[in-house]
Amino acid sequence: MVTIKEVAERAGVSPSTVSRVISDSPRISDETKQKVRRAMEELGYHPNAIARSLVNRATNTIGIVMPRSAEDVFLNPFFPEALRGIAKCTHDEGFCVLLTTGNSDDEQIESLLSVVRGGRVDGVILMYSKLDDPILEMLTEMNIPFSMIGRPTISEDINFVDNDNVNAAYEAANYLISMGHRRIGLINGSLNLVVSIDRYEGYKRALAKNKIELDESIIMSSEFVQEGGYESMKKMLSVENPPSAVLVTDDLIAFGAIRAARDMKVKIPDEMSIISFNNIPLADFATPPLTSVDINAYSLGYKAAKLVIDDIKGKKHKPSCYIVETRIVFRDSVISKNNIS
Amino acid sequence: MVTIKEVAERAGVSPSTVSRVISDSPRISDETKQKVRRAMEELGYHPNAIARSLVNRATNTIGIVMPRSAEDVFLNPFFPEALRGIAKCTHDEGFCVLLTTGNSDDEQIESLLSVVRGGRVDGVILMYSKLDDPILEMLTEMNIPFSMIGRPTISEDINFVDNDNVNAAYEAANYLISMGHRRIGLINGSLNLVVSIDRYEGYKRALAKNKIELDESIIMSSEFVQEGGYESMKKMLSVENPPSAVLVTDDLIAFGAIRAARDMKVKIPDEMSIISFNNIPLADFATPPLTSVDINAYSLGYKAAKLVIDDIKGKKHKPSCYIVETRIVFRDSVISKNNIS
């Protein structure tokens, strides 16, 4: 490995001069800069990031915490998509991305802990928001810059990015109602995720606003996977008075739900309308193409990264939050009930 | 930040002793170890990974290179799934994962370059194999431990993990043939990816073995995305004598192909059988459920990580390779032609 000293020697200057050339300090004459740069060139010198980090006390790296093990995560396109946004922003800002992993909650925590205590990252992005999350607690305690994707429930000063999920769900449900549906089911994700809570709230508000009574028998919650959607839809359809439409809080779940409907010979959208969330790339290729709420996961990621990085750079002194827009992408899984009857 | 010195002072020993306690050196008496450990506990000490890296010349981190920008990548579940395997292995081995990104080929290269030259990673995993890849060249030149997912074409000594793609495609095509199909199309991925080349080869061999002549008009190649599959299938169906079955080299492409078939009112599998590759989670939820070759992306990732790490640790002195098994997952997108006629 070629070091700053060797460059210095070759250029006939001192190491400090080389260092200042690297940072393009005005204290060094142009003549010397040329000389040093040539030496660097000839030797194939590249600054050692580790040494630099040590003295600067900055690694230019941010750590990413995904839910649980990375296991379940990657099955859902939401995370990759958000990660894409994160990667874009970090790269733009000259930062690296370090993945934190673990095969259990404990391992996950231990992994994060070692990474931040070890000083390997300058900040952290928490890619989800759930109730009573020990990681969130840790992060605030450790006093390291971080931001999260999803609204925090503890109302401390925390950087976060989120959709307005209650409103988004409100509008989705409202859309169903505007299409003439009065009996509307809900297939939700796990209720300890605040995104699920919020969408549930929006659903409730839409029904209330339209004087539709809540019926617990057509409100389910499942894990964020297809199987959950499959089971939920089966239950939904075996209720004495099944809904004519259902709001599903995740496309993957919706895929499962569609499959269940097909298996039970109920036609979508003719006998059952479906609107769901996330607008994954495959939504367009479902049968029928899925009407879905686009949450702009990419922006969610990008902004989350921007928030931590600004925090790290000390640009913002107050915690900030950012709400990214959602929009319904209309496809063919919802039908107007008025037209039929 | 609490350092080794403060711990030393508190415990009444020298910094070097503390260091040796950390590494549990036998040279330190148990008594002293107790004392030092207590001091560490009380002060909440944690070793600084950066400083450690500097002297050890090891970061315990491996860099991941994905195709191009991370952009396209994450849309395809293959990469997340492989990443999952990588994450598992690295974690098991006490390594971290650093993502290398960039929004263009050049940026990608520059990003990788700065990361390895900067000494931020001990090794690298290249998640794909394509023809004339400048990155591959760089990696070998720089003389850093690395492994790749996918067979390298330049026959240098390179660690890699791969499926036996020619055989896998051979068997897939053979399966179609065994089901009575004689006219079989191919919808392939981009031909500068060696995985595509290999699967093409397997397809050709199967046809040759069964004395079926190759017909270029029903051989397409598209990008690894749904749209490509959509277009390819449209073309395939508008040929004067369309095939009764098609081998698709990626599930995502297959989704697009299915959609195209549906749009053109050709029934799957009745009028067109489809077998594809990768067996993504959603394959089961396609209409009809997709018969697909499972390539075990998780293992591919896990093994690739194992290979670099072994290399880094100097366990293996020779480059090694590892072939992971594939298996056809039979679902409902292929029908026997014999039964019909």
Add this chain to the structure above:
DNA sequence: TGTTAAAATACAAACGTTTGCAAAAGATCT
């Protein structure tokens, strides 16, 4: 040709570790 100010560069300490070698302490033997 000194004197002084400005510009350019060098010195050395610091960042938090690890580790070879030296030193001190304790044990064993005669």
Add this chain to the structure above:
DNA sequence: AGATCTTTTGCAAACGTTTGTATTTTAACA
């Protein structure tokens, strides 16, 4: 009690940078 060996600990250099301060060089002026 001294010599010798072993065990335990400490010293100091090193890893490759950055940066405050000191020093040298150059230029400008009288």
